[in-house]
Amino acid sequence: MRLPAGKIVVLVAVLCALCIGTASVWISREQPRKFDGSVEKLSLGIYRSTLSGLLLIAEDQGFFVQKGLDVTTNHYEYGLLAIKDLLAGNIDIASATDSVVAWQILAGADLKILAAVNDGDFIRMVARTDKGIRQWSDLKGKRVGLTMGTISELFLDRALTFNNLSREDIELVHVDSPAIVAAIKKGEVDAIVVWSPLDDEAELGLGASAVSWSVQYGQKYYWLLVCKSELIEKRLHIIERLVAALAQSENLVASNQAEAQRIIVQQANLEQSFLDRTWYKYNLKLSLDQQMVMAMEDAARWRIFRGRISNTRVPNFLDVIYIGGLRAVRPEAISIIH
Amino acid sequence: MSIRYRLLISSAMCLALVLGVGWLVVVQFNSLEEELDRSMANSAIVRNVFNLKILADEYSEYNEERPLAQWKITWDTMRSLLLNSAKRNSQSSEVVNRLIEDHRDTNSAFSHLVGLHGKDSTAPDGSPMHKELEEKLKALLSVKLQSMVADASRLEKTSQAEMAHSHKVTDLATIAFVIVMALITVGSAALMYTLVLRPLNKLSEGADVVGAGNLDHRVDVAGPGELGDLAAAFNRMAANLKKSYEEMEAEVIHRKQAEKALAKQAEELARSNRDLEQFAYVASHDLQEPLRNVTNCVQLLEKRYKHQVGSDVVKLADLAVDSCARMKDLMDDLLEFSRVGTRCNPFEPCDCEQVLTRALANLRSTIRESGAVITHDPLPTLNADATQLSQLFQNLVSNGIKFRGKEPPQVHISAEENEHEWLFSVRDNGIGIDPQYKDRIFAVFQRLHLQSEYPGTGIGLAIAKKIVERHGGQIRVKPNHDGGSTFCFTIPTGAADNVH
Numbered sequence: 121m122r123l124p125a126g127k128i129v130v131l132v133a134v135l136c137a138l139c140i141g142t143a144s145v146w147i148s149r150e151q152p153r154k155f156d157g158s159v160e161k162l163s164l165g166i167y168r169s170t171l172s173g174l175l176l177i178a179e180d181q182g183f184f185v186q187k188g189l190d191v192t193t194n195h196y197e198y199g200l201l202a203i204k205d206l207l208a209g210n211i212d213i214a215s216a217t218d219s220v221v222a223w224q225i226l227a228g229a230d231l232k233i234l235a236a237v238n239d240g241d242f243i244r245m246v247a248r249t250d251k252g253i254r255q256w257s258d259l260k261g262k263r264v265g266l267t268m269g270t271i272s273e274l275f276l277d278r279a280l281t282f283n284n285l286s287r288e289d290i291e292l293v294h295v296d297s298p299a300i301v302a303a304i305k306k307g308e309v310d311a312i313v314v315w316s317p318l319d320d321e322a323e324l325g326l327g328a329s330a331v332s333w334s335v336q337y338g339q340k341y342y343w344l345l346v347c348k349s350e351l352i353e354k355r356l357h358i359i360e361r362l363v364a365a366l367a368q369s370e371n372l373v374a375s376n377q378a379e380a381q382r383i384i385v386q387q388a389n390l391e392q393s394f395l396d397r398t399w400y401k402y403n404l405k406l407s408l409d410q411q412m413v414m415a416m417e418d419a420a421r422w423r424i425f426r427g428r429i430s431n432t433r434v435p436n437f438l439d440v441i442y443i444g445g446l447r448a449v450r451p452e453a454i455s456i457i458h
Numbered sequence: 459m460s461i462r463y464r465l466l467i468s469s470a471m472c473l474a475l476v477l478g479v480g481w482l483v484v485v486q487f488n489s490l491e492e493e494l495d496r497s498m499a500n501s502a503i504v505r506n507v508f509n510l511k512i513l514a515d516e517y518s519e520y521n522e523e524r525p526l527a528q529w530k531i532t533w534d535t536m537r538s539l540l541l542n543s544a545k546r547n548s549q550s551s552e553v554v555n556r557l558i559e560d561h562r563d564t565n566s567a568f569s570h571l572v573g574l575h576g577k578d579s580t581a582p583d584g585s586p587m588h589k590e591l592e593e594k595l596k597a598l599l600s601v602k603l604q605s606m607v608a609d610a611s612r613l614e615k616t617s618q619a620e621m622a623h624s625h626k627v628t629d630l631a632t633i634a635f636v637i638v639m640a641l642i643t644v645g646s647a648a649l650m651y652t653l654v655l656r657p658l659n660k661l662s663e664g665a666d667v668v669g670a671g672n673l674d675h676r677v678d679v680a681g682p683g684e685l686g687d688l689a690a691a692f693n694r695m696a697a698n699l700k701k702s703y704e705e706m707e708a709e710v711i712h713r714k715q716a717e718k719a720l721a722k723q724a725e726e727l728a729r730s731n732r733d734l735e736q737f738a739y740v741a742s743h744d745l746q747e748p749l750r751n752v753t754n755c756v757q758l759l760e761k762r763y764k765h766q767v768g769s770d771v772v773k774l775a776d777l778a779v780d781s782c783a784r785m786k787d788l789m790d791d792l793l794e795f796s797r798v799g800t801r802c803n804p805f806e807p808c809d810c811e812q813v814l815t816r817a818l819a820n821l822r823s824t825i826r827e828s829g830a831v832i833t834h835d836p837l838p839t840l841n842a843d844a845t846q847l848s849q850l851f852q853n854l855v856s857n858g859i860k861f862r863g864k865e866p867p868q869v870h871i872s873a874e875e876n877e878h879e880w881l882f883s884v885r886d887n888g889i890g891i892d893p894q895y896k897d898r899i900f901a902v903f904q905r906l907h908l909q910s911e912y913p914g915t916g917i918g919l920a921i922a923k924k925i926v927e928r929h930g931g932q933i934r935v936k937p938n939h940d941g942g943s944t945f946c947f948t949i950p951t952g953a954a955d956n957v958h
Contacts, residue, residue: 413524414516421520436523457509457528 163192165202165214171343174369176387183365218342219271219419238343244319247311250329256283265295265309272313279335359445486628493621500614567599657685673700742793753782791917798924808844810837817852834871853918858886879948887942
């Protein structure tokens with residue numbers, strides 16, 4: 121079959137247009153742009169788990185480098201240790217729970233909250249059924265291990281109240297989080313209050329003799345990025361770069377969940393099966409919520425109520441929240457009344 | 459009206475319609491956008507009222523700085539929202555005014571509550587008066603905020619209803635736009651079909667019919683306009699075409715008749731030629747015997763009665779014998795001439811040099827007696843009747859010898875190959891031929907000289923011409939610059955068989 125010359129011309133024109141269009145799309149697709157300004161050094165204190173997912177992804181994918189940040193990560197077993205290192209001036213930014221941050225501010229620490237990078241329901245009690253524990257009321261007289269000074273203590277205290285128990289009904293034992301799973305497995309304690317992924321590790325270790333339940337009672341807790349005031353005063357520009365890099369991580373989580381999980385499994389040395397079971401609990405998003413402020417005030421009030429602090433006045437946490445970084449990158453993620 | 463104007467008018471109408479409906483759609487979309495903005499602003503009012511309620515509760519409960527600060531922020535935001543709402547919600551001005559009033563009252567009550575917890579409070583903290591005052595302020599604040607929630611919700615519902623209505627109108631306008639576009643598309647297609655495609659189809663069909671040979675067909679494209687003109691032009695073209703065709707047909711018939719007549723004449727002529735040749739042959743052949751008898755009788759009479767009759771009778775008898783001899787020569791030549799057409803051989807490849815040698819052998823005594831010098835160039839081999847070709851050479855060479863001048867005769871034969879033929883030249887140094895007789899010399903029994911000067915019947919060149927023509931060639935004579943003549947004849951290289 122022979123095509124008329126006119127049709128051939130039209131066909132060639134259409135093919136040319138397609139080629140040009142494809143080439144344009146190919147050329148104009150989003151390319152990682154190399155940062156052309158001065159590169160800033162930044163040290164982060166993180167806890168390697170899903171909680172720090174956005175930070176792990178940004179580090180793995182080079183988002184920090186793309187934003188002109190030469191990031192060094194220090195690893196801690198829990199947020200309180202990172203906060204202490206931050207206050208000691210060893211790192212620039214720490215990550216910790218809202219309660220720990222609130223308590224430190226209540227105690228007069230010079231901290232500024234930059235953003236929450238995760239929130240959810242991660243604190244669980246794991247108990248041994250062979251010790252006769254199957255429900256809250258069975259905890260009476262039992263040894264409950266937890267890392268004192270962390271959010272576990274706050275949630276346990278409130279959960280005990282909700283279940284008509286008091287701290288005096290149980291024997292609280294301080295166990296550093298790295299040793300807490302071993303403590304319950306050895307029988308040094310009858311139950312533990314831990315955060316993910318230690319709860320999963322403990323349950324797997326105890327096997328059939330394990331029972332677990334949430335101690336949060338629907339109240340979310342936030343995983344926050346905090347720094348000292350001087351970082352904002354002297355190196356404000358890096359805050360925006362940091363938040364922008366984390367926003368890229370958030371985009372990756374939204375667009376390619378499987379890839380995000382793969383990175384977190386690799387960086388936090390987790391099992392994929394664990395992440396598959398617990399992924400729904402996490403909310404890997406940047407935010408500054410009104411509820412976060414209320415949660416921090418709640419933690420501060422609890423601290424004051426427990427009389428562990430000389431300060432009896434809950435501070436105005438709005439004064440320690442720096443919204444400028446997140447507002448510049450993702451303003452819709454701010455729900456704090458400001 | 460021409461198609462151009464019709465299309466212009468319809469396009470202008472379509473454009474006006476599209477612009478009109480499009481403008482309506484744009485206006486509706488703007489209205490919808492305004493409704494959306496108003497709805498969002500009213501939603502923000504609702505949200506802020508709830509925030510005020512929560513913050514008031516928080517402050518009442520904990521007496522802390524943060525809810526106080528956020529109350530102020532939220533209250534200021536509310537004031538801006540309500541002022542804007544008063545401008546936008548003219549139909550719900552009563553509700554908005556009530557909201558503004560309640561908003562002012564809530565701030566008053568909240569300020570009192572804050573003042574109650576302040577250092578300058580007139581009622582000491584923990585006193586019954588403080589407690590009673592706090593309870594009353596909380597109740598007032600709660601009632602006012604509850605009223606605001608109800609009004610804000612009402613306002614939001616109103617704006618949502620208006621937005622729904624606006625949405626509906628926008629949808630209708632969009633559908634109308636789509637329908638108008640569809641109608642315009644269909645109308646344009648129909649217009650194009652009626653004004654252009656259908657007449658074009660008719661023209662196309664008409665062209666096919668006319669092209670197939672029906673020149674009486676006419677296209678019926680009614681109405682004025684470019685296509686009407688085109689149809690009229692097409693019909694004129696068909697009429698002209700028919701006229702031309704008829705003229706051409708008549709010409710063809712005329713030519714065919716002429717060709718037939720010509721062929722008939724040619725046939726007649728050929729038959730006449732054949733009859734003539736046959737007649738010449740029969741006459742020359744069959745008259746030989748009586749002529750011989752007449753000659754013999756006259757000679758016998760002269761011999762027997764030579765001495766009985768006078769010298770006059772003898773002279774007459776001699777004259778009769780000479781005339782018979784002359785008549786016999788004429789008859790022999792005529793017979794030979796007629797044999798060129800009737801007694802001929804098929805064309806075969808023959809070497810012209812051998813043919814010439816044979817001819818010269820026939821002329822050996824003539825050449826010797828005259829002292830003639832016969833020369834030739836290399837001659838070709840070609841398809842021809844060798845006998846006739848030999849006779850041709852013989853006639854032309856003997857002609858050159860016979861009509862010699864004072865010089866000993868010299869005859870030179872040459873040949874050159876042209877595109878489709880061989881050109882032979884027989885050049886002599888004889889007396890030459892006056893150019894005015896160049897055609898006459900090839901006629902039968904035509905002579906330019908007296909018998910006494912150059913004996914002969916005058917048939918030689920006629921035979922030569924007939925032989926050349928039988929081979930499909932031509933013969934002519936031309937004078938030489940230095941005296942004498944040159945006879946040129948052509949023999950086609952490949953067409954001799956066809957001619958034969």
